[in-house]
Amino acid sequence: MAPVSKWCVVANVSLPDLEHLAQTADLGDLTVYYRGPEGIHLPEDPPFVVDVATLTPHSPGAVAPTLRIESDVVTVRVSPLNENPVYYAVNRTKGSFAYFTDLLLAPLVLPALGLPVRFLGSTPVHECGTLVAGVSRLRHGTVERTRRTGGRWLRETGDEHDVLGDFRAPHRDDPLAAGEAQLEALAAEIARIDAAAPEGTGYATLLSGGIDSGTVTYLAARAGLPLTPYSVASPWGDELDDAAELCAELGIDLEPVHLTEDQIITSIPEAVRWLGLADAEVVEVALTATTVQRLGVVPADEVLLTGYGSDLVNAGLYRPFDHRDDLIEQVLSAVDRTRRSNELSNRMPLAYGTTAHHPFWSWPVMRVALETTPECKVREGREKYHLRTAMGRRVPEPIAWRKKIAVHHGGGLQDGVARRLGKETGTQDRQAVYLACFAGLLDQAAQGELDPTDPWELFERAVRSVRSR
Template sequence: MAPLSKWCVVSNAPLPDLAALAAHAEPGALHVYHRGPEGAALPGEAPFVLDVGTLRAEADGTRDPMTSSTLRVDADAVVVRISGLNEDPVHYAVNRMRGLFAYFTDLFLAPLVLPGLGLPVEMTGTAVGHACGTLLRGVSRLPHSSVHRTRYEGGHWRTETGDLRDPLRDFREPHRTDPAAAGEAQLDALTAEIERIDSTTPAGTGYATLLSGGIDSGTVTYLAATAGLSVTPYSVGTPWGDELADAAELCAELGIGLEAVHLTEDDIIASIPEAVRWLGVTEPEVVEVALTATSVQRLGAVPADRTLLTGYGSDLINAGLYRPFAHHHELIDQVLSAVDRTRRSNELSGRMALAHGTGVHHPFWSWPVMRVALETAPECKVREGREKYHLRTAMGRRVPEPIAWRKKIAVHHGGGLQDGVARRLEKETGSSDREPVYRACFAELLDRSARGELEPVDPPDLFERALGRVRSR
């Protein structure tokens, strides 16, 4: 099924270019445009609260502000609370001379929003880092752990911003110092998260995992299977390598079948525009990490009626390269920096899953699991030349030693796939710098959005046109 983007826009200006694409409400002085998932509708009157991740209306105060971003609309005010994790972004644009503003959850709506505010649509001249916001002039991404209030008073719209406590500040002195105990605590938290997911999913739902030979996806697959979920693992092979044999070893241990997914080079390359579309960023490492999951989603390799559980996020909270002479606090900084960087990179955003109408969960990136991992001392995570030592120790009590302690060949998160993509793009452009290709995809997507084409309906053609932009420079 072709993707259909889901989003919400709140503005004090009418935005006619959005009217034909979404439900439109006018609570008082505001305009709300909403295209949510099936069965999600705007409430009949203000005030109402939308969960930014699901785009569904929620009772005020029912979501944990640490883990869920929300958008509250009153007749003459809008309040946006951005969670401490901030996977799903909210963007803000304002024309202060005219007193017009908009909050919107999809960056590629900018060509349909900014003209209504009297603002131009322009890409920045150079790539921006995660901390700098977006690739569009005049459009900012609201930062994590913050509150933004815009209200009408005294004949003017006034905006106030405030910071909430950043939860990462609490983990400078991790207290879990026993690897086996820390690993067991994390498995307990993961089990509880998987059970929580299952309890909120319709009865009879089948599950899928993206299973490599690594400990992360292996742990999620093991816990899902042993919890009694009907789970089918899918393992991806590419022209640059696979881990099918390693994945099959765990499946044999669990007594479940394995589905192999073979992606061609062209499959992966054609997924670049869609990866850029749902990420909204063009940093090569971020785009390339997303290509496997994007290809699987784009090609429908996992049936749409299965809820996907991944091992993504574990590398951030549990890992760190083995560095025998690294200082304790340096390793702590490494983990916290990785988490901070990822909550601004959109790598774990749910926008692609919403567009495709599929359920995707990242159990390692749930706050209870993250909290246990961040409470764990780095000496538990990196020991005897092995990363994720604590997790392997705990899993080693459940599966054979070769499975728990196998050294992973990176396929999903770089390694052969990233090198293969780099070689292909250098062949296409004559340059080893991949970012211009991804920026050209962004520009092409932006132009199409201005025409109301908000989804990449022909990714190969879009990619070829992006290459044409790069070659013509």
Template sequence: MTQQPWLLLSSRPITQLEDAHLPLTGSAFHGYANAWPTPVAGDQADALGRPCTRLVVGGDNTLDVQGNKLTVETSSRNITPLYWSADHRGNFIISTDLLIAASAWVNLTDCQLSVRENAGVHLGDHSSIHGLTRLQHSNRLEVVLQGNRTHIECCETFDSLALQSARFNTAVLAGEAQLSALEHSIADHLKWPGKVAALVSGGVDSGLVAALLAKQCPTFEAFSIGTPWGNEFDDAQQLADAIGRPLNRVELDPQSILLALPQTVRAFGHAHPQAVEIGVAISAFCRQLTAGHLIFTGYGSDLINSGLATGDGMPDDIRHSIAIEVNKTRYSSELTSLAAQACGSELAHPYWDQRVLRTALDTCPSVKTTRGREKGHLRLAAERWLPAEAAWRKKTAIHHGNGLGAALSQLIDDTSGQRASAPAVYRQLLVTQLEQATRTPLSPLSAQEILDRALHSITHRC
């Protein structure tokens, strides 16, 4: 286990974070980081050719620091969130980590912060903690330090994911275009220097990623995740056999799942039950995997190709559903790699890369229901890469395939001794970590301590 990665910039020094100081050459801003890639000062230049430092978050959110000016641009994807706050006295902070942002803000202002009662996903600029703002997708934030004051402007930029078209209007053309985009995406990710792995379930989404990955990286490792309550090992084995790779079957035990909850909640910055149920399996998997892996997944395909629709009662035009699901995902943070990075690895979600997204959003809706099936165009194209059974296999949500969708809430109830306690426990995990971060941000509790304290708080609540 490595350390939780985070980055924070502030208008003023943060006493509690001095041991994590990050030098920003020639900048009036103060930088702090933990397990974060060290920026190279002067490798970028502003409009006048003056050197600046660029920090990248989540692949395509950028923070450019030059002198007394900070420019932040969030992408349309906004995979890893940024949290910020400012007041009229010149205090300003922005961070990749909600808890570190809270700790810094308390240190600067002596204010009291608390977790919202609704600590789930907010479709707007609210974070799960009162007083901290989540910088939304497709935004540009400019902060200029002027003595003891700050001048701040925030505006919207072009949202490249807001538009859908019917450019690809035949199933074969659309399917092949998306496969080509996936191949390019995988090639870009393979610049990673470490070991390569892929999570497979036996379905078309992860199956295509694995098959295309095998073409470019024949030695990658294939994994399938199961729990005591369910798995898709047999389907995944069929896929692994078809692409000529051995399958590593990983069955998560209940305790490892529970211990992955704090890390999942922290990485997401919220306690939305369904998102946590989906994310906790991969967090638990990463905690067991040796560090240094690049892990490919099939996450995101359902969002951009079917709007999470299944074969039952699909509308002819699914553009509205796709727009809704894409937008939600830009706020849920469930595709962030922070939980994996805390374990020394990295996640790659090729379906959520810009080129693949654009291809999917430019595909005619009727094509996506070819043969009366969701993702029909993709399934058709998959036939030359996968067994037909895998290409057309009925969709199963990941947290149902591994059994967590039904069993995690019951596991938490059994552990807490209270009925329907899962949402309260998830929120309390955030509360417990906030309390610790406020006191000693550079000395986080272990997963077991966080879990124990959260459960104790729930079970002893009047």
């Protein structure tokens, strides 16, 4: 199934290039352009609130990033973790502005604001910067209101307390107790996901030989969820035997997924498209999930549960540190970077009509992890010591304490992609290819093609562009 991006735009001018692509609501001073999940429509009368993560009308009382839209006021609330970004562009001379949830809409929005469309060609330095000139990303924890008053538009911005600052003195100092607390929080999050799903929903995991996806798979299976674990093999390595070992322990079947080099490489443009950026490591970490999604490996009626996010909060990919404060800072910095990377956003599943959850990246689980001391997380040369200690009470020692790097985190896959791109372009600058892919996507978007219809052609065009420099 080809992807169809979902998005929402609120502007104080008409955006004619979007009219044939979306549901339109003319509120007088503001116009809304909305393309949500199949069968979902905006309420007929304002005010209405759109959940930025799901692009559905927001449920009262729920805590989520939102767009609240009235006839002359738009209020944007950005979550502290900011997985699903909201972008902003303004022409102060003309007083025209727009908020939108998809960066690739920029070529269809900026001209109507009286602004040029210009690809910057390099990774933005400012935390609110993007790859498109004149478009900024709202900061995490921001509440922003733009309202019409006295014949002009007034923009008010306030920053909420940054919750990450509360975790510089972690207090959970017993590895077993900290691991058990995290498993309890994970089990509760999986139960919450299941309670909100329709009856009879099936589930899937992307299972490697690592502790993260293994923990999620174990807890989902032990909760009695109808579960299918999928394990990905690439030409550069696999962990099928390790994944099968856990499945045998749980008494469930493993579904191996063999991806070819070309299938992974062809996923690069789509990874860049859904991320909205071109940072090499972020793109490469996203390649496995993107390929699985693009090829329809996991059926659309199965809810995907991943182990993503654990490395960040549990110090799974740490650098050597001399002092406990160094590791605390590494963890907090990793979380901070990720809330600007879009790697855990919901944009790709929405486009494919699927559902994905990252239990480790839910706030109750993150809180337990961030309250856990460095001495619990890294001990005796092992990362995620606390999590392994707790899981060691549930599964055999070789499963809990296996020391391997999951294929989706780079390792052999990242090296394999680097070698292929070096051979194709004659340069080791992988990011140049990803930036060229974004430029190609931006060009297509200007023609109204918001979703990649021929990823291979986009990739080859990017390679030719880099090779010709």
